[in-house]
Amino acid sequence: xxxxxxxxxxxRPGTQPPYLYPDYASTVKRSPRRALIRFEHTLSELTGxxxxxxxxxxxxxxxxxxRKGEPLGERIIVEGHVLDENGxxxxxxxxxxxxxNAAGRYDHPADQHDAPLDPNFTGAGQVVTGPDGxxxxxxxxxxxxxWRNTPxxxxxxxxxxxxxxxxxxxxxxxxxxxxxxxxxxxDPIYQSTADAAARERLICAYEPALSEAEWAxxxxxxxxxxxxxxxxxxxx
Amino acid sequence: MADKLIPTPxxxxxxxxxxxxxxxxxxDLTADNPTxxxxxxxxxxxxGDAVPVPDALxxxxxxNAAGRYNHPDDHQGDKPIDPRxxxxxxxxxxxEGxxxxxxxxxxxxxGRGNALQAPHINLAVFARGLLQHLYTRIxxxxxxxxxxxxxxxxxxxxxxxxxxxxxxxAAGSPALYRFDIVLQGANExxxxxx
Numbered sequence: 001x002x003x004x005x006x007x008x009x010x011x012r013p014g015t016q017p018p019y020l021y022p023d024y025a026s027t028v029k030r031s032p033r034r035a036l037i038r039f040e041h042t043l044s045e046l047t048g049x050x051x052x053x054x055x056x057x058x059x060x061x062x063x064x065x066x067r068k069g070e071p072l073g074e075r076i077i078v079e080g081h082v083l084d085e086n087g088x089x090x091x092x093x094x095x096x097x098x099x100x101n102a103a104g105r106y107d108h109p110a111d112q113h114d115a116p117l118d119p120n121f122t123g124a125g126q127v128v129t130g131p132d133g134x135x136x137x138x139x140x141x142x143x144x145x146x147w148r149n150t151p152x153x154x155x156x157x158x159x160x161x162x163x164x165x166x167x168x169x170x171x172x173x174x175x176x177x178x179x180x181x182x183x184x185x186x187d188p189i190y191q192s193t194a195d196a197a198a199r200e201r202l203i204c205a206y207e208p209a210l211s212e213a214e215w216a217x218x219x220x221x222x223x224x225x226x227x228x229x230x231x232x233x234x235x236x
Numbered sequence: 237m238a239d240k241l242i243p244t245p246x247x248x249x250x251x252x253x254x255x256x257x258x259x260x261x262x263x264d265l266t267a268d269n270p271t272x273x274x275x276x277x278x279x280x281x282x283x284g285d286a287v288p289v290p291d292a293l294x295x296x297x298x299x300n301a302a303g304r305y306n307h308p309d310d311h312q313g314d315k316p317i318d319p320r321x322x323x324x325x326x327x328x329x330x331x332e333g334x335x336x337x338x339x340x341x342x343x344x345x346x347g348r349g350n351a352l353q354a355p356h357i358n359l360a361v362f363a364r365g366l367l368q369h370l371y372t373r374i375x376x377x378x379x380x381x382x383x384x385x386x387x388x389x390x391x392x393x394x395x396x397x398x399x400x401x402x403x404x405x406a407a408g409s410p411a412l413y414r415f416d417i418v419l420q421g422a423n424e425x426x427x428x429x430x
Binding site for chain 1: 239240241242243244245246247248249250251252253254255256257283284285287289291295297299305306307308309310322323324345346347348353356358360362363364365366367368369370371373386387390391396419420421424425426427428429430
């Protein structure tokens with residue numbers, strides 16, 4: 001009988017946000033109060049959905065060409081790799097993207113921010129990563145927008161990413177921010193992760209080599225998922 | 237450890253995730269007519285004030301009717317893969333915090349060592365206000381194998397253990413089960429640190 005697959009590593013302290021983070025008001029009534037039950041990974045945690053056969057639908061990687069005309073805003077290229085923490089590429093996994101438009105408004109009925117919708121921008125995309133874990137999107141830079149967490153609070157510009165990885169417990173939903181954004185210092189969602197080096201993971205890097213002359217600015221953003229332990233006994 | 241990369245921190249899905257994640261067809265895992273007993277799981281997501289959560293997203297992952305996962309790391313050669321069953325689903329809650337998943341009842345999958353786990357569906361809960369998604373499991377209240385399940389047996393508090401049991405509500409096809417997800421408070425669902 002083949003040996004059991006190796007468990008995934010546990011996050012190091014401070015490198016993931018807590019459930020209760022009162023500066024982000026919505027966590028106060030939505031965070032569990034009882035301790036979570038920890039147990040060793042079984043096949044249920046070590047396996048997860050695969051997407052290499054494209055059952056989730058065709059890639060949609062150019063968000064500037066989804067409607068009749070061109071969306072308003074600063075065109076950007078976002079590319080990178082999905083990796084695990086051991087540095088290995090994660091191929092054939094689904095990466096989903098959603099974002100607001102250049103004015104800071106989502107094409108979503110619950111978004112009532114007084115900023116214009118863009119008839120040429122939906123703000124949703126998806127891609128299955130290549131054999132080397134690579135992905136690339138073309139989109140427009142999202143705007144900042146106000147939210148009601150505290151008076152006069154503004155979310156820094158961000159893209160939402162969701163990605164799966166090899167097992168159900170490698171699932172990650174996160175947000176990508178832009179370098180040098182002054183709103184990051186005031187944003188409790190960004191600040192909720194205590195470890196400064198871990199927070200840096202959330203900020204893309206401007207990379208001149210990724211920019212396309214006279215057309216779009218290029219940013220690099222790698223997504224790093226949990227990796228497997230080296231041995232069954234590795235406590236992570 | 238030193239040469240390891242730090243995994244990307246989780247961030248909330250926020251209130252507008254439907255734009256990128258809502259896929260209504262994914263709430264029915266039986267679209268390709270897999271082998272197994274049809275079941276529907278209905279429930280609500282509630283916050284610490286028992287207020288329904290209208291902006292939550294549920295993802296499910298489960299074994300097929302034989303207890304085998306559709307994944308290359310499941311090497312149970314004695315159990316068939318069902319090419320008609322992927323085992324992954326997703327649904328968003330509605331304005332009243334309700335959700336519904338249609339699937340098949342999973343078979344028992346192996347645990348660590350020689351243990352056998354009772355049939356269960358693995359669940360991830362995402363919402364505005366959850367900086368990380370929460371994991372839990374749906375077991376079936378009318379399943380005799382629960383008595384030998386390692387995870388259920390490890391929960392000494394009877395009321396807490398009951399939060400992981402979907403209650404049968406109606407026979408038929410699909411058979412209807414109810415499973416509420418309480419994020420906080422007296423009836424708080426048992427969540428898993430996996």
